[in-house]
Amino acid sequence: xxxxxxxxDSSPGAHSSIxxxxxxxxxxxxxxxxxxxxxxxxxxxxEEIIQVLNGFHERDANAVYALITPPDRAGVVFKALSEGHQxxxxxxxxxxxxxxxxGALNPEMRLRCINALNAMRARRILKKMNKGGDGETSxxxxxxxxxxxxxxxxxxxxxxxxxxxxxxxxxxQALSEHKMIFYVYVVDSQKRLTGTVSMRQLILAxxxxxxxxxxxxxxxxxxxxxxxxxxxxxxxxxxLLAMPxxxxxxxxxxxxxxxxxxxxxxxxxxxxxxxxxGSGANKGSVLVQSAFAIFKARVPWLITAFxxxxxxxxxxxxxxxxLSAVVxxxxxxxxxxxxxxxxxxxxxxxxxxxxxxxxxxxHHFFKLLFKELGANIVQGTVYGIxxxxxxxxxxxxxxxxxxxxxxxxxxxxxxxxxxxxLPFFFKRIGADPAIAAGPLALTIIDLVGSTNYxxxxxxxxxxx
Numbered sequence: 001x002x003x004x005x006x007x008x009d010s011s012p013g014a015h016s017s018i019x020x021x022x023x024x025x026x027x028x029x030x031x032x033x034x035x036x037x038x039x040x041x042x043x044x045x046x047e048e049i050i051q052v053l054n055g056f057h058e059r060d061a062n063a064v065y066a067l068i069t070p071p072d073r074a075g076v077v078f079k080a081l082s083e084g085h086q087x088x089x090x091x092x093x094x095x096x097x098x099x100x101x102x103g104a105l106n107p108e109m110r111l112r113c114i115n116a117l118n119a120m121r122a123r124r125i126l127k128k129m130n131k132g133g134d135g136e137t138s139x140x141x142x143x144x145x146x147x148x149x150x151x152x153x154x155x156x157x158x159x160x161x162x163x164x165x166x167x168x169x170x171x172x173q174a175l176s177e178h179k180m181i182f183y184v185y186v187v188d189s190q191k192r193l194t195g196t197v198s199m200r201q202l203i204l205a206x207x208x209x210x211x212x213x214x215x216x217x218x219x220x221x222x223x224x225x226x227x228x229x230x231x232x233x234x235x236x237x238x239x240l241l242a243m244p245x246x247x248x249x250x251x252x253x254x255x256x257x258x259x260x261x262x263x264x265x266x267x268x269x270x271x272x273x274x275x276x277x278g279s280g281a282n283k284g285s286v287l288v289q290s291a292f293a294i295f296k297a298r299v300p301w302l303i304t305a306f307x308x309x310x311x312x313x314x315x316x317x318x319x320x321x322x323l324s325a326v327v328x329x330x331x332x333x334x335x336x337x338x339x340x341x342x343x344x345x346x347x348x349x350x351x352x353x354x355x356x357x358x359x360x361x362x363h364h365f366f367k368l369l370f371k372e373l374g375a376n377i378v379q380g381t382v383y384g385i386x387x388x389x390x391x392x393x394x395x396x397x398x399x400x401x402x403x404x405x406x407x408x409x410x411x412x413x414x415x416x417x418x419x420x421x422l423p424f425f426f427k428r429i430g431a432d433p434a435i436a437a438g439p440l441a442l443t444i445i446d447l448v449g450s451t452n453y454x455x456x457x458x459x460x461x462x463x464x
Contacts, residue, residue, distance in 0.1 A: 022052045029064055038067045046073065050080040058088035062184050066097070067091055075104020083267075087116045097125055111150055112263070115155070123423075145168055148231050149224030152245045152254030158185040161194060166207035168197075170320070180259070182241035186215045191380050193244055195219060195253040196307055221246050224253060230254060232264045233358050259343065268356070272402045308443030312450045321456040322461060329457050333402045336411060337381060337449045344415035344445045347372050355433045362424065376416040380409035403457045411449040418445050 021044065029038040031374065034062035040051060048093065055063040061081070068074040078086060078101055090098045090113055102125070143149025144145055157175070159168050168184055175181075176285050184202060186195040195215030197205075205214045219245045222231050235258060243261075247253040267370045306371070316323070323329055354360030360368065389406030392398060422441050 017284055018051050021048055025052055040460035041068050046076050049077050054082050058085050060381045061085050062089050062092055072104055073101050083307055086113055090117055091121060098125055099128055115145055115150060120195050127279045127443055138458055143224050143390050145226050148222050148226040148245050148256060152230055152256050154254045156185055156255045157181050158187050158252055161186055161188055161212035163211050165202055167207040168202060176378045180257055185244055186211045187252055192250040193246050228264045235357050305439040305443045308447055312447055315450055322458050326461055328400050336407050336453050337446050340411035340415040341442050341445050343412045344419035344441060347416050348441050351420055352433050353424055355427055372416040372420055380412035384409035399460050403460045407453040407456045410452050415445045416447050
């Protein structure tokens with residue numbers, strides 16, 4: 001067994017792998033050697049601690065995390081832990097320990113962590129925070145979960161339209177609490193948001209010019225009730241560094257920076273990929289999930305595929321006579337079905353990603369359909385001819401070539417229609433389009449492809 005050797009002049013991370021460090025931490029934890037474990041943690045880099053704890057069960061990670069000192073170092077580690085680990089740490093132990101952890105976070109992440117807790121625990125923490133003067137956290141908790149209001153900070157740099165560029169720069173220089181300012185938000189006398197000025201525009205502007213003269217009046221903004229996923233989509237689409245938040249009357253109430261949205265964007269991308277793979281939504285690291293939890297997340301998707309392939313088996317049974325008479329048809333079944341599935345996956349992935357990013361909308365359906373049809377007609381023709389030639393070269397059976405060639409072309413065309421239509425259909429009914437790129441789409445494509453192949457074979461070999 002590898003050992004992590006501690007001395008006062010070297011860091012264990014400099015000479016040991018993460019596996020060795022993890023083994024040493026686990027061994028000390030199991031022995032209850034808190035003093036030595038605390039000493040080891042002080043010698044490790046924060047990144048090493050993060051990797052180790054994310055691989056531990058939540059209960060064990062919580063116990064080790066409690067030994068990290070000082071609090072600001074523990075706060076850095078906490079920020080990088082998985083959502084499940086963060087929730088467990090805040091849910092266990094004393095309220096004072098939770099407050100120490102939350103105190104090291106920025107307001108946005110603090111709110112996100114509190115949102116993940118059960119209502120009773122969250123209220124107890126907020127009650128303590130209110131006594132400590134954290135009114136902003138309490139106010140923002142009034143907004144709906146997963147809304148822009150839960151992420152925004154009310155600490156916004158705003159100036160009146162009549163303010164000059166020179167005065168605005170002086171106001172910026174006098175600030176102490178603003179750490180990240182990407183835009184100057186310009187408001188009218190009633191505090192309604194009327195425009196934005198970037199730092200570049202402000203610095204290059206004539207000092208005597210008023211903000212109203214240099215501001216961008218086409219403001220991309222959201223309300224406090226806008227879903228966080230929509231805010232993330234807008235920030236990504238327009239390549240913004242921050243998003244202003246207004247109320248129903250257009251009054252500026254806060255802003256959300258790109259840093260606040262990184263976790264939302266990552267979670268959204270991860271969930272999309274998992275749904276496309278038929279693995280359910282993101283439930284945290286697979287290393288700390290139970291076998292039953294993994295099964296529960298995946299079984300709905302696999303049941304769909306199971307039922308679909310049972311239907312394919314029934315269809316094959318109906319064409320038993322044709323398959324028995326022409327055994328060579330079975331040789332080309334995998335390639336005809338597989339190529340149409342691969343083609344459909346390509347189309348489906350493009351459409352789902354476009355819908356998720358907002359680059360593709362409902363009115364693009366027919367335009368995109370004709371493009372994909374055109375591409376798959378060409379692909380189907382090319383691969384159909386190649387397969388027909390290969391079939392004749394192997395079996396010298398012209399009827400076999402007349403079956404596999406057209407079947408390949410028809411199936412690739414059909415796969416593009418199915419893969420194009422399903423994401424739009426799911427979006428129309430309010431479901432996640434990513435579902436349509438998973439096992440459901442592949443099952444339908446295989447079902448249609450199998451039927452096409454056997455019908456064409458029956459027609460070709462039925463003629464005298």
